[in-house]
Amino acid sequence: MSEAKWYVVHTYSGYENKVKANIDKTIENRHLEDQILEVRVPMEDVVEMKNGVQKATQKKMFPGYVLIHMVMNDDTWYVVRNTRGVTGFVGPGSKPVPLTDAEMAPLGIKRENIVVDYEIGDNVQVIAGAWADTVGVVQAINMAKGSLTINVELFGRETPVEISFAEVKKM
Template identity: 25%
Template sequence: MKNKKWYIIKIKNGEEINIINRIKYNLLKINKLKYIKYIFIPTKKYINIKNGKKIIYKKKILPSYMFINIYLNKYIFLILKKIKGIFGFLNERYKNLPLNINKNELKKIIDINNNNNNNNYKIGDNVIINSGIFNNINGKIEKINNNNVILSINFLGKKTNLKLNINNINKY
């Protein structure tokens, strides 16, 4: 297939799955589905533990934006622009095809998409433990190492350090 590039499409928030289906359906109708390589909505995975049960949920990191790897010509561009829920392309130029995003920008977004919660925390943050025998105990982050944190907690009147997985804490 011809050279496929990454583009960012501005879409209606909350309609992501429907818009993906509409894109695929409209391109399938004209036998151009092979022009698409990949479509994704950048999300970040969060893990929360409530009542001893692990709940995994995703949150959009760029609401109202969709990333698409596609071979884009004027014909495909016009078809996509007419789909209900698509407001246009980022870097769209008057009467021309939009500018594609470069691989470095895309890599940053994908890294955010694949990263865990550790970007939300920094040393000195006050947090609450959300699971285990120390559930609902407050602590302060002393050190962050990959997916683990060292917390300083007050336990039985003494300052104690505790090593936990980053998924076992929440900011408060």
């Protein structure tokens, strides 16, 4: 089995999230979890001024495109290519070309395996993002997404929050 790489799929404009949902459903139905590892619609945080009010929103970094981390073979190519809303892979002719590490770096998606020293039940402090300076207990670790689910106290209740590895430090 060859190594999984990131590929770019062109979609109808505005169909990015629908294509992601359709591919995720197909992965589940056909049991391709070991071949199609992740489907992403890269988003970026943007601060807009509307009517004199600042509003933080998320916008698609690449409208009309979806990133897929997959092992390229005839089955996975067929599944992705024949998903409703997909117009094709990015690459010359019909041959998909994987993204290089240099192309993936600005997207914040790293290829190397991340080794974390967190375990379920550890106390961690959030050092960045909306939950900065909050202390929580690790409930789950998601290596594929590079995130932890921690319980934080919100309005007097324990609430689960998903936070990336880069935003926390062990206490």
